[in-house]
Amino acid sequence: xxxxxxxxSLKDLxxxxxxxxxxxxxxxxxIKEKNNLNVFIHFSEENxxxxxxxxxxxxxxxxxxxxxxxxxxxxxxxSMPTTAASKILENFNPTYESFVTQKLLDEGSIFVGKTNLDxxxxxxxxxxxxxxxxxxxxxxxxxxxxxxxxxxxxxxxVAADLCLGATGTDTGGSIRQPASFCxxxxxxxxxxxxxxxxxxxxxxxxxxxxxxxxxxxxxxxLLQSIAGFDQRDSTSAKVDIPNYFENLDDDxxxxxxxxxxxxxxxxxxxxxxxxxxxxxxxLEKKGVKIKNISLPHTKYALPTYYIIAPAEASSNLARYDGxxxxxxxxxxxxxxxxxxxxxxxxxxxEVKRRILIGTYVLSAGYYDAYYLKAQKVRxxxxxxxxKAFKECDFIVTPTAPSAAFPLNEKQNDPIKMYLNxxxxxxxxxxxxxxxxxxxxxxxxxxxLGIQILGKHFDEQQVFNAAVSLERSYE
Amino acid sequence: MKIDKNTINKIARLSRIKLDDKESEDYIKxxxxxxxxxxxxxxxxxxxxxxxxxxxxxxxxxxxxxxxxTNSSEEILENAPDKLEGFFAVPKVVE
Numbered sequence: 001x002x003x004x005x006x007x008x009s010l011k012d013l014x015x016x017x018x019x020x021x022x023x024x025x026x027x028x029x030x031i032k033e034k035n036n037l038n039v040f041i042h043f044s045e046e047n048x049x050x051x052x053x054x055x056x057x058x059x060x061x062x063x064x065x066x067x068x069x070x071x072x073x074x075x076x077x078x079s080m081p082t083t084a085a086s087k088i089l090e091n092f093n094p095t096y097e098s099f100v101t102q103k104l105l106d107e108g109s110i111f112v113g114k115t116n117l118d119x120x121x122x123x124x125x126x127x128x129x130x131x132x133x134x135x136x137x138x139x140x141x142x143x144x145x146x147x148x149x150x151x152x153x154x155x156x157x158v159a160a161d162l163c164l165g166a167t168g169t170d171t172g173g174s175i176r177q178p179a180s181f182c183x184x185x186x187x188x189x190x191x192x193x194x195x196x197x198x199x200x201x202x203x204x205x206x207x208x209x210x211x212x213x214x215x216x217x218x219x220x221x222l223l224q225s226i227a228g229f230d231q232r233d234s235t236s237a238k239v240d241i242p243n244y245f246e247n248l249d250d251d252x253x254x255x256x257x258x259x260x261x262x263x264x265x266x267x268x269x270x271x272x273x274x275x276x277x278x279x280x281x282x283l284e285k286k287g288v289k290i291k292n293i294s295l296p297h298t299k300y301a302l303p304t305y306y307i308i309a310p311a312e313a314s315s316n317l318a319r320y321d322g323x324x325x326x327x328x329x330x331x332x333x334x335x336x337x338x339x340x341x342x343x344x345x346x347x348x349x350e351v352k353r354r355i356l357i358g359t360y361v362l363s364a365g366y367y368d369a370y371y372l373k374a375q376k377v378r379x380x381x382x383x384x385x386x387k388a389f390k391e392c393d394f395i396v397t398p399t400a401p402s403a404a405f406p407l408n409e410k411q412n413d414p415i416k417m418y419l420n421x422x423x424x425x426x427x428x429x430x431x432x433x434x435x436x437x438x439x440x441x442x443x444x445x446x447x448l449g450i451q452i453l454g455k456h457f458d459e460q461q462v463f464n465a466a467v468s469l470e471r472s473y474e
Numbered sequence: 475m476k477i478d479k480n481t482i483n484k485i486a487r488l489s490r491i492k493l494d495d496k497e498s499e500d501y502i503k504x505x506x507x508x509x510x511x512x513x514x515x516x517x518x519x520x521x522x523x524x525x526x527x528x529x530x531x532x533x534x535x536x537x538x539x540x541x542x543x544t545n546s547s548e549e550i551l552e553n554a555p556d557k558l559e560g561f562f563a564v565p566k567v568v569e
Contacts, residue, residue: 091553092553093552093553095546095549095550095552095553191529191530192529192530205527205528205529231535231537234534235528235530237530238535297518299514300514300515300517300518303511303512303514303515304515306508306511306512307512307515314489318490321490322555323554323555323562323564324550324553324554324562325553325554325555326553326555327555328555328556332565333565334565334567335564335565335567336490337492337565338564338565339490340490340491340492341492343489343490343491343492344491344492344493347491352489352491352497352501353501353504353505355489355491356482356485356486356489356491356501356505357505357508357509359485359488359489360477360481360485360505360509363484363485363488370512372525373515373516373520374512374515375525375526375527376518376520376523376524376525376526377515377518377520377523378525378526379523379524379525379526380518380520380523382526382529413507414504414507414508415507415508415511429529430529431529431530
C-alpha cells in the first residue's frame with residue numbers, strides 16, 4: 001500500500017489534480033473499511049461531509065485546506081464530543097475549541113474524527129479506554145497487537161492511512177512510544193511550544209501537544225501549524241516559530257550527536273541495541289561526530305515521573321465531581337455520596353490508581369518524602385541534559401524497550417507497564433523536544449523506533465537529524 | 475507495609491472515590507508495590523537541590539487590568555448534569 005504524503009496531497013490539491021472532496025472520500029472509505037481497529041471514539045461521515053461543503057464554498061487560500069486530520073480525543077472540539085476516553089466525560093460537548101485544534105481549523109484542515117486513547121492519557125497500550133482497545137493496524141490476523149499509548153488511536157490512524165496527520169499529547173512518552181509501535185513519525189515538542197489550552201489536563205508540568213505523520217517532512221509542516229504563544233496558557237512560550245519545513249536540512253556534517261551510556265539497559269532486546277548502533281553508524285558516515293555522554297540520573301527518571309505525574313493528576317482530576325459537566329451517579333443521597341459514587345463509577349481502574357497514589361504523596365506527612373524529593377531529583381535530571389547539551393547538538397536513543405506487544409498480554413503489574421516509558425520519560429521531565437521515527441524492524445517484521453532529542457526550542461535540529469536518518473533508511 | 479486498610483480508606487476519602495472491599499485490597503497491593511519501587515529515590519543525594527516545579531523558562535506575562543464580561547452562564551451550564559434557574563443543582567446539603 002503506497003501512502004500519499006501530506007506534502008504531496010497539498011501539491012495535488014493546489015494543482016487541481018484532485019479535489020478536496022475526492023481526497024477526503026478516499027480517506028472516508030478507508031475509515032469505514034477499517035472500523036474493526038477501533039481507532040475512533042467519535043466518527044461521523046455526515047460531519048466530515050459538512051466540513052467539505054463548507055470548504056468548497058470558501059475561496060480563501062489556506063495552508064492546510066482540505067487536509068484530513070485525526071484529533072486525539074483529549075482536545076476539546078466544538079464540532080464533536082470530547083471524552084478523554086472516560087465514562088466521566090461520556091456525554092461532554094465542549095462549548096469551546098482548544099488552541100491547537102483552532103489553529104488547524106483556521107488553516108482549513110478537515111477533522112475526520114476523535115481518536116481513542118488511554119483514559120485521561122494514563123497508559124501505554126490504549127487499553128485503559130472506556131471505549132475499548134484500539135488494535136495496531138500492523139497486527140497479524142490471529143494476534144492483535146497493542147498500538148502503544150496513550151495516543152494509540154492517533155498513531156494507528158496514521159499507520160492505517162485513515163488521515164494525513166494526527167494530533168497527540170505526550171506526558172511521559174504518549175506520542176513517541178505509540179509512533180514507534182505503529183511505525184509512524186511522532187514528535188513531542190518542547191514544553192511550552194504548543195498551548196495546552198483546551199486539552200483535558202493530566203499532569204500540567206509535563207503535558208505537551210504534538211503530531212503524528214507519515215514522514216518527517218509532514219511532521220515539520222504540521223508542527224509549525226499548531227505551535228505558538230497563547231495567553232490562556234501561563235506556561236506558553238513567547239518564541240518565534242520557524243518554518244521548520246522550509247528550513248529542513250539533512251546535511252549534518254560537523255554536528256555532534258550525544259550517545260548516553262545509561263540508555264543501554266539490561267534486558268533490552270538485541271534488535272533494539274542493533275538499530276541504535278545502525279543509526280549511530282549512519283550518522284558517522286554523514287560526518288557527524290559521535291560523543292559518548294552521561295546522564296547519570298536516568299535510572300531515577302521513572303520513579304520520579306510516577307510520583308510527579310499522579311500528584312498533578314490527582315489535583316487536575318478533582319474537577320470531575322458530577323456537578324459542572326459529565327457523568328453523575330444515580331446514587332446521590334447526600335452531596336458527599338454524589339462525589340464519591342460519581343468518581344467511583346466514572347473513572348476506570350488505572351485512573352483511580354493514579355489519583356490514589358497522587359493523593360497519598362501529596363498528603364500531610366508524606367509531601368516532603370515523596371513529592372518534594374521527586375521534584376529535586378527532577379532538577380538533577382534536567383541538569384544532566386543541560387550539561388550534556390554543552391557537548392552535543394542532539395541525542396540519539398531507542399524510543400521504546402520493545403516492539404508492539406500483543407494486546408492480550410497480561411499487564412496486571414503496573415510497574416511492568418510503566419517501564420515502557422523508560423527511554424521517553426527523562427526528556428519529558430526536562431521539557432525537551434523529542435521525535436520518534438521508524439528505523440528498522442524486529443524478527444517479526446514489526447517496526448522499531450529511534451528517538452532524537454534536542455535542546456529546548458531546537459525542534460529544527462531535531463527535524464534535521466530525523467529527516468537525515470529517514471532519508472538514509474528509505 | 476506503608477499502605478494498610480486505614481490508610482487506603484483515608485486516601486480514598488480524601489480523593490472522594492468510594493472503594494469496595496475487593497478494590498481496597500487490590501489498591502493496597504498496587505500502591506505498596508509502587509511505593510516500594512519509588513523508594514529508590516532515597517539513594518539520590520538531593521541536599522541543597524532546588525525542587526523543579528516548572529520547566530518553562532517563560533516569565534508569567536501580565537494582562538491588561540480590564541474587566542471582561544462574556545455573559546456565558548448559559549454556555550457554562552450547557553453540560554451540567556442538573557441545573558435549576560441558571561445555577562448548578564446538587565443534592566440537598568442543609569437538613
